Amino acid sequence: MTEPLLRIKGLVKHYPGRRRLFGPRPAPTRAIDGISFDIHAGETLGLVGESGCGKSTTGRAILQLVRPTAGQVRYRHQDLTALPAAQMRDLRREMQMIFQDPYSSLDPRMRVADLIAEPLDIHGIARGPARREKVAELLDAVGLPASALSRYPHEFSGGQRQRIGIARALALSPKFIVADEAVSALDVSIQAQVINLMQDLQDRLGLTYLFISHNLNVVRHISDRVGVMYLGQLVEIGTSRDVFARPLHPYTRALIDAAPSLNARRRERVILQGEVPKAGVPRGCIFRSRCPEARALCATDRPQPREADGRLVACHNIS
Amino acid sequence: MSCPAPIAALAPDLLTIRNLRVHFPGQTGEVLAVDGVDLTLRAGEIVGLVGESGSGKSVTAMSILRLVPGARSSGQIALEGRDLIGLGAAEMRALRGDRIGMVFQNPMTSLNPAYTIGNQLIEAVRLHRPLGRGAARKLALTRLAEVGLTDAARVFTSYPHELSGGMRQRAMIAMAMICAPALLIADEPTTALGVTTQAQILHLLDRLRREHGTAILLITHDLAVVAAICDRVAVMYAGSVVEEAPSDDLIDRPRHPYTRALIEAIPSETGDRRRLYSIPGAALMRPDAQACAFAPRCATASERCRAARPPLITSGARGLRCWHPLEVSP
Numbered sequence: 001m002t003e004p005l006l007r008i009k010g011l012v013k014h015y016p017g018r019r020r021l022f023g024p025r026p027a028p029t030r031a032i033d034g035i036s037f038d039i040h041a042g043e044t045l046g047l048v049g050e051s052g053c054g055k056s057t058t059g060r061a062i063l064q065l066v067r068p069t070a071g072q073v074r075y076r077h078q079d080l081t082a083l084p085a086a087q088m089r090d091l092r093r094e095m096q097m098i099f100q101d102p103y104s105s106l107d108p109r110m111r112v113a114d115l116i117a118e119p120l121d122i123h124g125i126a127r128g129p130a131r132r133e134k135v136a137e138l139l140d141a142v143g144l145p146a147s148a149l150s151r152y153p154h155e156f157s158g159g160q161r162q163r164i165g166i167a168r169a170l171a172l173s174p175k176f177i178v179a180d181e182a183v184s185a186l187d188v189s190i191q192a193q194v195i196n197l198m199q200d201l202q203d204r205l206g207l208t209y210l211f212i213s214h215n216l217n218v219v220r221h222i223s224d225r226v227g228v229m230y231l232g233q234l235v236e237i238g239t240s241r242d243v244f245a246r247p248l249h250p251y252t253r254a255l256i257d258a259a260p261s262l263n264a265r266r267r268e269r270v271i272l273q274g275e276v277p278k279a280g281v282p283r284g285c286i287f288r289s290r291c292p293e294a295r296a297l298c299a300t301d302r303p304q305p306r307e308a309d310g311r312l313v314a315c316h317n318i319s
Numbered sequence: 320m321s322c323p324a325p326i327a328a329l330a331p332d333l334l335t336i337r338n339l340r341v342h343f344p345g346q347t348g349e350v351l352a353v354d355g356v357d358l359t360l361r362a363g364e365i366v367g368l369v370g371e372s373g374s375g376k377s378v379t380a381m382s383i384l385r386l387v388p389g390a391r392s393s394g395q396i397a398l399e400g401r402d403l404i405g406l407g408a409a410e411m412r413a414l415r416g417d418r419i420g421m422v423f424q425n426p427m428t429s430l431n432p433a434y435t436i437g438n439q440l441i442e443a444v445r446l447h448r449p450l451g452r453g454a455a456r457k458l459a460l461t462r463l464a465e466v467g468l469t470d471a472a473r474v475f476t477s478y479p480h481e482l483s484g485g486m487r488q489r490a491m492i493a494m495a496m497i498c499a500p501a502l503l504i505a506d507e508p509t510t511a512l513g514v515t516t517q518a519q520i521l522h523l524l525d526r527l528r529r530e531h532g533t534a535i536l537l538i539t540h541d542l543a544v545v546a547a548i549c550d551r552v553a554v555m556y557a558g559s560v561v562e563e564a565p566s567d568d569l570i571d572r573p574r575h576p577y578t579r580a581l582i583e584a585i586p587s588e589t590g591d592r593r594r595l596y597s598i599p600g601a602a603l604m605r606p607d608a609q610a611c612a613f614a615p616r617c618a619t620a621s622e623r624c625r626a627a628r629p630p631l632i633t634s635g636a637r638g639l640r641c642w643h644p645l646e647v648s649p
Contacts, residue, residue, distance in 0.1 A: 050513030051484075157601045158372075187371035187540065192584040192597035199594070214514065217543075221586030221595070258518035260543035262570055262585060271522055272515045275485045 004038035005176060005208050006062065011035050011071035013054075013061050031057045033232035033286075034071070036305070037312075039176070044202065044209040046223030046240065048216060048255070050276055054232040055212045059178040062210065063095055064088055075176075093123055096169040100181035102161030106153040112139075112164055113149040119171040138167040143197060159190035166197065170205075178210045183218060195222060216259045220244050228252045231276065231286040238311025248313045251287045285316065293317050330362040333501055333534050334383070339394035341378050341387060352378045352390070354558035354608075357631060357638075360502065363528055365535040367545035367566065369581075370555035373602060376538050379555070380504050383536070384419060385411050399501060417447040420495030420533070424507040426487040430479040436463075436490050437475035443497050462493040465530075467523055485516035492523065499531045506538040521548050542581060546570055551636075554578050557602055557612035560631065563638035574637070574644040577613050611642065619643050 012034050017026030032054045039045050047055045061068045064080050073080040075095075080088065099105040106115055116135045120126045126134050139148060142163040153161055162182065169177055179198070183191040199222065201207060213219050219226055220240055227237040228249065236249040247253040254272040274290045285303050288294040297316050305312040308319065341353035353375045360366050370376040381387045383396055385403060396403040398418065403411070415421070423429050431439055440459035444450055450458070456475075463471035466489040479487055488508065495503055505524065509517040525548045528535055537549060545552045545566055553563040554577065562575040573579040583596035600616045611629055614620040623642050631640045 050515060159601065188542075188581055188584045189371065189598040190601065192595035195586070196594050196597060216514070217586040255514055258515045260517070260521070260541065260547045262543050262546050262582065263587075271518050273519075275483050275516060276513065 002041075005041040005075070006039040007072075007074040008038070008058075008062060009036050009072040009074070011058065011061055011073065012069045013057050013066060014069045027282075030232045032061060032068075035229075035232075035234040036071075037227055037234060037237055039208060039210060041175075041208055042202075042206055043224045044211050044222055046219035046226040047210060047212045047229060048214065048219050048226060049229035050214060050255075052231075052276055053229040055229050056180050058229070059097070059180050059210055059212050063092070063097060063178060065097075093172040094174050095176040095178070096172065096174040098162075098165055098169050098177060098179040098182045100184055102158060102165045102185070103153075105165060106161060108153055110152070111149065112144075112151055112153070115153070115164060116167045116171060119168060123172060125172070134171070138170055141170065141201065142167045157190070158186050159193055162186060162194050163197065166194075166201070170201070173205075174207070176208045176210070178212065180212045181214070182211070184213060184215060191218070198222070216244075216256060217261070228255065233286055233314065234305065234312075235287065235315070236311065236313045237305075238309075242309065242311055246309070248308060248311070248318050249287075249315050250291050250293055250317075254290075285314075330364065332359055333362045333364075333399060334358070334360040334536075335395070335397045336379075336383070337395040339379065339382060339392065339396060341375070341382055342391045343389065344391075349391075351608075352558055353382065353392075354612075355394075355631075356555070356558075356560055358553055358560065358563075360534045360536060362501065362534055363532045364551065365525070365528060365537060365549045367549035367552035368536060368538045368555060369540065369542060369545055369552055371540060371581075371602065373557075374555040375558040376555050377506055380506055380536060380538050383502075383504060384415055384421060413447070416443055416495075416500075417498045418501050420498075420500040420503045422488075422492055422495045422503065422505040422508045424510050426484075426491040427479060429491055430487065430494075432479055435476055435478055436482070440475075440494055440497060443494050447498050458497065459493075462497055463490070465527070466490070466493045466496070467519070468493070484512060485519065488512060488516075488520055489523070492520075492527070496527060496531065496533070500533055503527075503533050503535045504538070505535055507540070508537070509544065510539070510541075517544075524548060542570065542585065553638075554581070559612065559640060560638070561613065561640045563631075563633075565636050568637065572647045574639050574647060575613075575641050576617050576619055576643075576645065579645060611640075 011032055013032040014028040014030055016028050019025050047058060049055045057066060060066045062073050068081055113135055116138050117131055120131055120134060136146065139146065144160065144163050183194050186194060202209060211219060211222055223240045225238060226240045226243050227234050230251050236243060236252045243252060244256060247256050258272060272290055277289060283302065284300055285298040288298040303314045303316045305314045336356055336358040339353055339356040342349045343352055356379050368376045368379065378387060382392055392404060437459060441452060441455045444455040444458055460471050460475060463474055468474045468486060468489050474486065474490060482490060509520050512520060524535060527533060539545060549566045552566045552569050553560045556577050562569065562578045569578060570582060573582055580596060580598045586595060598616050609628060610626065611624040614624040621643065629640050629642045631638050
């Protein structure tokens, strides 16, 4: 297999506990606790998990929008975590982000033409007629009419605003895009339009996506491979087809079983008891407190990701 | 997860809504948020009210509670035979929290952050029941245990911020159920929750309606949530119910083009990378009252659809507002 576009190795992001006036410093919050995976050029890697599992932090840590506590993010033979800020800024042209909320990520006082041109201006790429041409091209690529140029964000619906966000992300001709809950705030019919658009753009421009979402059906639809996160760790990663058809990790199974579905209605579900704990644990398996199959070993040894059935699974009961 | 509809089908009508219209004053004239909604709920039944943003589903629900400030409503809303639209403010207040319970998407906006869960529950009971503090406390603890809060005594003395999102939603359901209401209105009760917590809460709602015979009006944008627990479902578009049917019928055999589009826009579980079906355009804020509101986005719309608004025709358990219903294979 060819060298992956991105190789994430042992990525960690800990946030220090807030110091109280008296008493010991609390333990750090382990937002991401040592995860490793590859992203191949041209693929869509889905990242799923419930709120607080660290999937958004992972996306941000890869782009160096938050500085990782430890670990490496290798992109084309360079470790992004060790790169000086100026070089990182140049590289950022190649890696962009699409956010969940197209309402709060667009400056309400800027016209669409300027919003889309902003990345071009910041990186000093195009001016004058070239700038206008590029903006028109981007607008066309995301399926917005030319009349949109002189209008403001509030004049658009949620789906149209997300198209503006996508045009901004595409402005610098990136290779890699992190889409963080990019369609989660949209109505189903609009969500379908935006997903179709993202797939068309990928086919046309050869983009690579890290698609972060809590919506399993959407991730299953758009992703070639999928990683499942729980409490800052990657518990399973494999092809979408394998993971959804035959989930191996007990958490993946519980997650898929809990997701409401049109096809499997009113089935007897195995409902996972309890809730996601507030923080990760320093030792043992992070899922053991809710796992129906936990045994003594799970409390003492952290399971390492191991190859099983064509994918990686971090569970002592899978061999 | 739940039994099929027949039990509820024999139950008496609990809530009937007839030709509900809700207007809001706007800068450029009135906006018709709800345009002729008809809906019936029987005791013990879970009915889903589904639609996209702006379809009028929440305004319909809030109109039942008469909690739509500034709006002008007309039509009929009857609960247990009493007309709610003509009811005085004090009588309406007595009904809310007693015969009608409410659960919202974000429990933090409904719970008072300055009082413990226990104090809020006791207040809710004593507003409607002549109970002493001790008896009210006992009832509150019973309800907290009923909604699956295993450590009810601890939750009772906790402040809302000390609980997790799932626990807060359970506490709010306990408060909504405190007087064992005949009707529970749940507006996107699981939208803010994680997948595994959502499954727990849906399961809980289903259990509560069995134990108390409470009818539930579940407002949601998610047809899959409907599929999980609703007996019947009404689909709203631009302020009107366009189709109504038992949930399985509606999902397996939709007859309105909008319903079918909604179902087909959901990524399938076979996970193939086909293009998703998407509805062109977006819903209009002020559709033409003389035409079918969905006509501008409908693939099968004809001259007739643009010239006259189809009426809601009911036949058996199904209702439909369309001039050209989709054929249903038997």
